[in-house]
Amino acid sequence: DAGVIQSPRHEVTEMGQEVTLRCKPISGHDYLFWYRQTMMRGLELLIYFNNNVPIDDSGMPEDRFSAKMPNASFSTLKIQPSEPRDSAVYFCASSTRRYGYTFGSGTRLTVV
Amino acid sequence: GNSVTQMEGPVTLSEEAFLTINCTYTATGYPSLFWYVQYPGEGLQLLLKATKADDKGSNKGFEATYRKETTSFHLEKGSVQVSDSAVYFCALPQGGATNKLIFGTGTLLAVQP
Numbered sequence: 739d740a741g742v743i744q745s746p747r748h749e750v751t752e753m754g755q756e757v758t759l760r761c762k763p764i765s766g767h768d769y770l771f772w773y774r775q776t777m778m779r780g781l782e783l784l785i786y787f788n789n790n791v792p793i794d795d796s797g798m799p800e801d802r803f804s805a806k807m808p809n810a811s812f813s814t815l816k817i818q819p820s821e822p823r824d825s826a827v828y829f830c831a832s833s834t835r836r837y838g839y840t841f842g843s844g845t846r847l848t849v850v
Numbered sequence: 851g852n853s854v855t856q857m858e859g860p861v862t863l864s865e866e867a868f869l870t871i872n873c874t875y876t877a878t879g880y881p882s883l884f885w886y887v888q889y890p891g892e893g894l895q896l897l898l899k900a901t902k903a904d905d906k907g908s909n910k911g912f913e914a915t916y917r918k919e920t921t922s923f924h925l926e927k928g929s930v931q932v933s934d935s936a937v938y939f940c941a942l943p944q945g946g947a948t949n950k951l952i953f954g955t956g957t958l959l960a961v962q963p
Contacts, residue, residue, distance in 0.1 A: 742893075769949045780955050781894075781939070793948065829893050835949050838884060841893030 744830050744842035751849055756818040759845045762811055763832030771839070772805055772815050773829040781829075787813065820849045852877040856940045856954035863930055863961050871925040871957045873914075873940035883907075883916055883923040884941040884951065894939060897925075935961045 743762040751757050763770050771786040785795040790807045798805070802821070807813040817824055825848050831841040857872040875883065882901045886894040898907035900916035900923065907914050912927045925938060940954040 771950075781953050783950070786950060788949070794950070831893070833949055838896045838899060839886075839894070839951060841895065843891075843893050 742830055742832050742840050742842035744828075744845050746845060747843065748846045749848070751820055751847075753821055753849055754819045755849075756816065757820045757824075757847060757849075759815040759828050759830075759847070761813045761815070761830030761842060763813070763830070764840055765811065767832035767834050767840070768810075769833045769835075770807060770813050771831045771833075772813070773831065774826045775829060775844075776826045784815070817847075820847075822849045825849050852881065852942055852945050852952055854940050854942055854952055854954045856938075856957055858955070859937075859958040861957060861959045863959070865932055865961055865963050866929045867961075869925070869927040869930045869934075869959065871938055871940075871959070873923045873925065873954060875921050875923065875940075875942055877921075877942060878945055880916075880918060881943045881945065883914070885912070885914055885923070885925050886939040886941060886953070888937040888939065888956070890936070897938070930959070930961045932961045932963055935959055 745760045768789050772784040774782045784797045785805045787807045805815045827844045827846050829844045831839045833839045853876045855874050884899045885897040887897045888894045898909040900907040903918040905916045914923050914925045937956045937958050939956045941951045944950040
């Protein structure tokens, strides 16, 4: 298994632009989580899905952030418009009830 | 709800020194407990886990014992290497029907040659 696949690995964009981060979870995993990691705030859970349905989006910082999971093998996290304070590493993770989380390698986002 | 507290870092050690990173938890019942490790530039990965009280999880020379009397799950290693330099996270399930994990704030370990 290739693990959780995130793309792109690095993204540099200008303030105001739309950014889309992508995640392919491990086949058979029914939970998907989006996290953000910064030096100041540490690891923050943004939103998670169970069987493609959003369960808890209380960690999404504001309306500029949105996430979708159209099917079991794909999810996106979109920021529109992006701001410099959104600069962070964004991780996707998938899991089942029986097994622990598997994290992707992350997307390092820089908004200039 | 369930919660976890781990010692703040950074922890700086010389190679071959003994490592302890403290983790205590508050939980309803006896949930599984986890340690995750994050190497530079990578995502978190599961290091070890314990599924019930008095269990000892172990991997790569690291150990942690699930102690319900002290509600602790301290991470230990007898002789650290430079390659162990990473951030270590203690975690436990939020509880209920969800598969959501609650992570500690992470402890940075720096091992010097």
